[in-house]
Amino acid sequence: MATTQETQRSEPATAEGKAELDVFRYIPEEDDEPHTETYEIETFEGMTVLDALIKIRDEQDSSLTVRHSCRMARCGSDAVYINGTQRLACNTQVSELSQPIDVEPLPRFDVIRDLVVEMNEFYDRMESVEPWFQPDHEPETGEEYLQSPENRKNIDTVLDCIWCGACTSSCSPAATDSDFPGPAALAKAYRFYKDEREGEETRKRRLEMLESSHGIYRCHTQFNCTEVCPKGISPTEAIMEMSRDAVKEKLRFWR
Amino acid sequence: MSTQKPSKTAGWNWFLQRVTGVGLVVLLGFHFAVEHFIVGAANVTAGNTVERITNGLIQGDHVLGQITINMPAFLYQATAISLLGFSVFHGMYGVYNVLMEQDTLRAYEKPIKYFFIVFSAALFVQGILIFLAFFEPFWQVYDPR
Amino acid sequence: MSQDRRVDSYDRGRIEDVGRWKDWAKHKPGMWAFYLHRFTGLVLSFYLVMHLTVLGTGFWLGHTEYTEIIHGLESLFIVKLLEVGLFAAFVFHALNGVRIVMFDMTIGLDVQEQLFYLSIALSFAVVMVGVPFFLL
Numbered sequence: 001m002a003t004t005q006e007t008q009r010s011e012p013a014t015a016e017g018k019a020e021l022d023v024f025r026y027i028p029e030e031d032d033e034p035h036t037e038t039y040e041i042e043t044f045e046g047m048t049v050l051d052a053l054i055k056i057r058d059e060q061d062s063s064l065t066v067r068h069s070c071r072m073a074r075c076g077s078d079a080v081y082i083n084g085t086q087r088l089a090c091n092t093q094v095s096e097l098s099q100p101i102d103v104e105p106l107p108r109f110d111v112i113r114d115l116v117v118e119m120n121e122f123y124d125r126m127e128s129v130e131p132w133f134q135p136d137h138e139p140e141t142g143e144e145y146l147q148s149p150e151n152r153k154n155i156d157t158v159l160d161c162i163w164c165g166a167c168t169s170s171c172s173p174a175a176t177d178s179d180f181p182g183p184a185a186l187a188k189a190y191r192f193y194k195d196e197r198e199g200e201e202t203r204k205r206r207l208e209m210l211e212s213s214h215g216i217y218r219c220h221t222q223f224n225c226t227e228v229c230p231k232g233i234s235p236t237e238a239i240m241e242m243s244r245d246a247v248k249e250k251l252r253f254w255r
Numbered sequence: 256m257s258t259q260k261p262s263k264t265a266g267w268n269w270f271l272q273r274v275t276g277v278g279l280v281v282l283l284g285f286h287f288a289v290e291h292f293i294v295g296a297a298n299v300t301a302g303n304t305v306e307r308i309t310n311g312l313i314q315g316d317h318v319l320g321q322i323t324i325n326m327p328a329f330l331y332q333a334t335a336i337s338l339l340g341f342s343v344f345h346g347m348y349g350v351y352n353v354l355m356e357q358d359t360l361r362a363y364e365k366p367i368k369y370f371f372i373v374f375s376a377a378l379f380v381q382g383i384l385i386f387l388a389f390f391e392p393f394w395q396v397y398d399p400r
Numbered sequence: 401m402s403q404d405r406r407v408d409s410y411d412r413g414r415i416e417d418v419g420r421w422k423d424w425a426k427h428k429p430g431m432w433a434f435y436l437h438r439f440t441g442l443v444l445s446f447y448l449v450m451h452l453t454v455l456g457t458g459f460w461l462g463h464t465e466y467t468e469i470i471h472g473l474e475s476l477f478i479v480k481l482l483e484v485g486l487f488a489a490f491v492f493h494a495l496n497g498v499r500i501v502m503f504d505m506t507i508g509l510d511v512q513e514q515l516f517y518l519s520i521a522l523s524f525a526v527v528m529v530g531v532p533f534f535l536l
Contacts, residue, residue, distance in 0.1 A: 083426070084423035084425070084426030085426055172431075172434075173356055176356050176357050176358060177355075177356045177357070177358060178358050179361075211262060211263075211265060211266050212262045212265050213262060213265040213268070213269070213352065213355065214355075215265070217265050217266070217269040218356065220434050220437075220438075221430065221433075221434070221500055221503045221512070222430045222431050222433075222434045223428065223429075223430030223431075223512055224428065224430065224431055226430075227428045227430070234509065236503075236509065237506065237509050240503050240504060240506050240509065241506050243269070243504065244504060244505060244506055246266055247266055247269070247270050250266050250267065250270070251270075273501050273504060276497045276500075276501065277497075277498070277501060279494070280494040280497065280498065283490055283494070284494070287487060287490065287530075291483070291487070291530070291533050291534060292530070292533045295533070295536075296470070296474050296480075296483065296534070297470075297471065297474035297475075299467075299470050299474075300466075300467040300470070301459075301463035301464070301466040301467045302463070302467075304466075305463075317533065317536075318532055318533050318536055342448055343448070346441075346444060346445035346448045347445070349441050349445060350441075350442065350445050353438065353441075353442070378448075378449065378452055381452050381453070381456050382452055382456075384456065385452070385455055385456050385459055388459045388460065389459075
């Protein structure tokens with residue numbers, strides 16, 4: 001299998017094996033304003049946008065900066081804005097895109113350099129929902145925190161979140177309202193909200209914490225986050241379920 | 256990113272926004288049906304408006320031809336008042352939230368909030384005054400002829 | 401908080417926040433539903449204020465004047481046309497509002513695109529039925 005891969009890669013590029021990339025460039029030490037630079041590269045079968053960017057860096061312009069680590073859609077460090085959509089560069093095939101391929105850093109984040117954006121604001125949002133396990137009671141001595149398989153099913157998808165920031169970049173209320181935790185953080189809150197091991201007290205507290213017109217009620221069901229999530233998570237669904245539960249809780253007094 | 260400020264009223268307001276919204280689908284639909292589909296906007300006069308409000312008598316001769324619906328007066332008045340209240344709340348709370356979504360306007364959160372409360376109240380009072388002006392003892396205040 | 405940790409970064413400005421109009425063609429149906437819902441909502445709110453103001457002053461001037469104001473406005477074709485627009489705004493806002501309330505009850509989240517197209521199609525049909533009532 002490795003050999004077929006090798007032969008395909010070493011094959012000379014045909015005319016259709018070329019790709020043109022318009023890449024957003026900004027180096028704070030050199031540029032006053034960002035600009036777009038066009039690169040033409042030879043493609044190979046299975047080439048991802050990240051491969052293309054690395055190839056540009058290796059062969060044409062060593063100053064091009066892009067954040068990447070695992071190259072297999074697990075670490076979430078290479079979310080960029082490709083042809084008008086937030087995607088993981090390592091998870092997007094060059095052959096599937098219309099050319100020239102427009103590559104920009106994630107919108108609504110500040111740019112540090114080229115395709116690298118400042119993520120601290122995003123991490124602050126994630127932290128604001130207290131994304132850690134807070135059980136009401138410790139289990140009896142010698143026992144583990146056991147979760148039933150049925151309960152685990154609820155959070156199967158939201159657990160896949162890789163903190164890439166694509167959804168928060170796509171969400172317009174998250175951009176204009178800095179108190180809104182944004183889709184990723186709310187999906188993370190849902191992951192703990194749905195975890196029955198935490199107990200009733202924490203569950204209630206988590207819901208109350210998010211209950212604000214700048215919390216769960218700020219969601220406008222644009223579904224942008226659901227569309228761009230590289231892991232197929234639907235933060236919209238999570239937020240809607242929590243706001244539904246929160247209102248149900250309020251209406252309980254006459255039940 | 257500041258810390259979350261939990262709110263007790265946000266949930267209720269959000270819920271009321273939904274309730275009034277669903278209510279308005281019916282009430283505003285009814286309002287359009289009466290004013291534009293049965294009576295026809297061009298045929299609206301002070302006289303037939305008074306008939307509708309005080310007697311619940313909807314009479315029209317528009318595209319659909321002669322139509323007469325005699326509703327209980329209190330029912331028509333109830334739809335009118337709830338249409339007023341629902342639309343003022345739904346509209347003003349909606350616009351307020353559009354503004355509060357902008358970080359740049361959050362600095363003026365308090366003044367904007369009080370402006371909207373006062374403005375909504377003024378709109379509601381204005382609507383009530385219009386409503387009352389359809390009844391004889393009041394319309395003479397405005398129209399002595 | 402993040403402000404002090406922020407390294408020398410390029411702030412791309414507010415236009416980034418409001419919307420990526422450059423990429424409007426890439427906007428998904430859910431986003432269009434949001435834009436339309438917000439636009440029609442603002443239009444209807446503005447109309448509500450104008451409606452109450454014009455009606456109020458009209459009535460306080462007296463019954464004859466009230467009737468004259470209405471007939472004066474309705475004799476203008478542009479007013480009739482704008483009323484069709486208002487009706488369209490209401491119908492879409494109402495139908496899409498029902499769609500949103502469904503989402504709040506966690507119904508139909510998987511078919512949100514189809515529901516948006518349905519609300520557009522139904523709005524169009526209802527407005528077409530309404531046109532003769534407004535223009536005749």
